Amino acid sequence: MPTVSPPVTVSMRTRDGVRLDADVYRPEGQGPFPVLLMRQPYGRKIASTVVYAHPGWYAAHGYIVVIQDVRGAGTSEGRFRLFEHERADGADALAWAATLEGGNGRIGMYGFSYQAATQLLALAGALDSGGPKPAALCPAMMGWDVFSDWAYEGGAFCLYGGMSWALQMGAERARLAGDAAAYTEMLAAAKNLPLYEEHTAWPAVLQRHGRYTHYGDWIGSPTPGGYWDRIAPKAALAGRTGDVPMLHVGGWYDKMLEGTLGAWQAMAASRAAQRLIVGPWGHIPWGRRTGIVDFGPQASSPIDSEQVRWFDRYLKDRDNGVGHEPSVRLFDVGAKTWTDFAAWPEPRPQAWHLSSSGLAAARSEDGVLDRALPAATSLDTLVHDPWRPVPSLGGHDGMPPGPQDRGALDGRTDVACYTSAPLSAPLRLAGRVLAEVHVDVDAASHDLCAVLSQVTPDGRCLTLTQGYLRIADATSPGPRSVAMRALCATIPTGAALRLSLQAASFPAFAVNPGTGLGVAKVRLFDCRVITLGVHGGGTRASRLLLPVEEG
Incomplete structure (x- = not known):
């Protein structure tokens, strides 16, 4: 050379x-x-x-x-x-x-x-x-x-990524402007995000130094266009x-x-x-x-x-x-x-259905994910507490990203889990994944996070893909369609699939207050407990649509 x-x-x-x-x-x-x-x-x-x-x-x-x-x-x-x-x-x-x-x-x-x-x-x-x-x-x-595909996902503001990057970009602008005080303050905030101030998504450091960042434009523009x-x-x-x-x-x-x-x-x-x-x-x-x-x-x-x-x-x-x-x-x-x-894989979606004895949130082993339609209806109740929201872990929105063992997370009672039987043959997934979930909720607005994992024979639960959805109007008709990230993965014989459903993934996403208030105005003080009911079987059969490559 x-x-x-x-x-x-x-x-x-x-x-x-x-x-x-x-x-x-x-x-x-x-x-x-x-x-x-x-x-x-x-x-x-x-x-x-x-x-x-x-x-x-x-x-x-x-x-x-x-x-x-x-x-x-x-x-x-x-x-x-x-x-x-x-x-x-x-x-x-x-x-x-x-x-x-x-x-x-x-x-x-x-x-x-x-x-x-x-x-x-x-x-x-x-x-x-x-x-x-x-x-x-x-x-x-x-x-x-x-x-x-950057600032929001499923209508929810990407809090961790959005705030981190705004602080990084703002600190660089302050450095170029010779503003050492603003640079130092934003650098410190970037290394330890100020996630627990009165306004979760609009911390004081970014309000004070807004002239250096785009952050106000991002949280102030919660809908596409414009x-x-x-x-x-x-x-x-x-x-x-x-x-x-x-x-x-x-x-x-x-x-x-x-x-x-x-x-x-x-x-x-x-x-x-x-x-x-x-x-x-x-x-x-x-x-x-x-x-x-x-x-x-x-x-x-x-x-x-x-x-x-x-x-x-x-x-x-x-x-x-x-x-x-x-x-x-x-x-x-x-x-x-x-x-x-030869082209992007688009196999015909294969439906896997959710069912349980009603304890899918209480016990991670109770919920079932199966190809067959459930013979009976089921209802699983999970309670989202803003004091202890389900934390982000792995996938594309957790830090660090990638596969993580979420077995302990799935043991929480605010996460509903549905697990398949161990596979009798390898299963290759290639393409987009969608979760269609029928839910009842006691709030004006709520979030729904869906995570697909592989449960290994030794008991680990490794993240495959996930998606997030903010339902601005809880009275709108269902099911809730959570678009999960595309994937390409061969699941080996003996492993199982698990779908985990939860009402938060913090701090990847700002916690939904349950009131319908916009992200820039939400105070932790105003966030309320939200109860969700996940339906299975019957006329409200929740299901997971998988891109299974046949043959």
């Missing part, structure tokens, strides 16, 4: 005259070379190395690599406004990168999370202006509509694909998996190649171990190599086989291996 020159800081001007700074890594040797562009808000020296190889590694593969501070970040000029400038500024950055000395005018973009959204927003801006568009993209773990359409790649592209080859990367335990899948599905209309890779990872890192499970050497991130292959194919026209590979590659978290699909 060619050697790489030390990075050089190079600047450009946006259409409104704002200077944006970037570090440029150049391979030594005969060019011209394609350009790889990353646009990010954390300070360009980081360059997303929390999940990717260093930019110098990419440059050594024959690319000019540009890591740019977005407006108001790092040493770039201007005021940072979350995502709001990335459409126009991204288009300007593409036009500038196309003229870089030593470049051949062909541009690829890569990055995850915020840096994934900047790719799609730059594409939208290029399509708006008619400027040069990227020749290839690699968005990973991104927000597509941002509202439902603000969200100003920042979301989905709204910016508005049905357009740009016909750009894209490699989409997600993680089963990433909080933004739905955004990754949303972008992938939207780009299916593109005339250019689209490929999806989903590994057994949370948001960071992308290693072989997530939660308490070691998924083996195959799980160690292949994404750096996969991105170089993608860029080699679509920026250098190398016939390296990329265009002939299956379009979907999913990591099977049960078999601990990669599995290829």
Whole structure:
């Protein structure tokens, strides 16, 4: 591989005259070379190395690599406004990168999370202006509509993730403004979240330093549209694909998996190649171990190599086989291996029904999950106490994410559990999961969290997937449909499946007060005890719909 020159800081001007700074890594040797562009808000020296190889590694593969501070970040000029400038500024950055000395005018973009959204927003801006568009993209773990796949889930505000990130972003803005007091206060809050103040979701530190963060916009916009359409790649592209080859990367335990899948599905209309890779990872890192499970050497991130292959194919026209590979590659978290699909798996949902003797919340062994319709009706009662809400554990919303043993959690009497008999043959699940639950409730509003786990022969209960739903109006007709995260998992012979139902997952989500009050106004003082009744069998038969791959 060619050697790489030390990075050089190079600047450009946006259409409104704002200077944006970037570090440029150049391979030594005969060019011209394609350009790889990353646009990010954390300070360009980081360059997303929390999940990717260093930019110098990419440059050594024959690319000019540009890591740019977005407006108001790092040493770039201007005021940072979350995502709001990335459409126009991204288009300007593409036009500038196309003229870089030593470049051949062909541009690829890569990055995850915020840096994934900047790719799609730059594409939208290029399509708006008619400027040069990227020749290839690699968005990973991104927000597509941002509202439902980042800030909220099932209508409930993602408290832990939303507050943590707002404090991180706010602290960085305060640092750049020279406000040491605000930086120190937000740093301390980020390391020990202020979750027990009068207003749970609107702590004093974020109220005092709101000028540095987007947090007020997020908790103040509890419904889609409006603000969200100003920042979301989905709204910016508005049905357009740009016909750009894209490699989409997600993680089963990433909080933004739905955004990754949303972008992938939207780009299916593109005339250019689209490929999806989903590994057994949370948001960071992308290693072989997530939660308490070691998924083996195959799980160690292949994404750096996969991105170089993608860029080699679509920026250098190398016939390296990329265009002939299956379009979907999913990591099977049960078999601990990669599995290829010609398309996203959509098997016919298989119904598994809930029943009990009425003690599914009192004893984790009482509730039954079975293919057969129950012969009799059942009713399980669980009581949600806001003084001791069910804690978040593993999956995509617990910290740390990934598989965790929730056996002790399932022993709580505010969690109703329904467990299958041990499997007599392996069961492969691939696709989306849905829980349809008939409930009675004694409050104006309530939450419902559904968790699917694998119960191992030695008694562990390992998280597979989960979903969360806020029912704003408890009088609306049921059943309650809880969309759980997609998965790919082979459940082995001898293991069992368990569905756990609970009315909270704190602090991943703000506790529902039961009154219908909006999240920004809720006080812990106002939260009330909520009693839920879960029905099984008869005309109100609750069930779990599983994506079972036959044969």
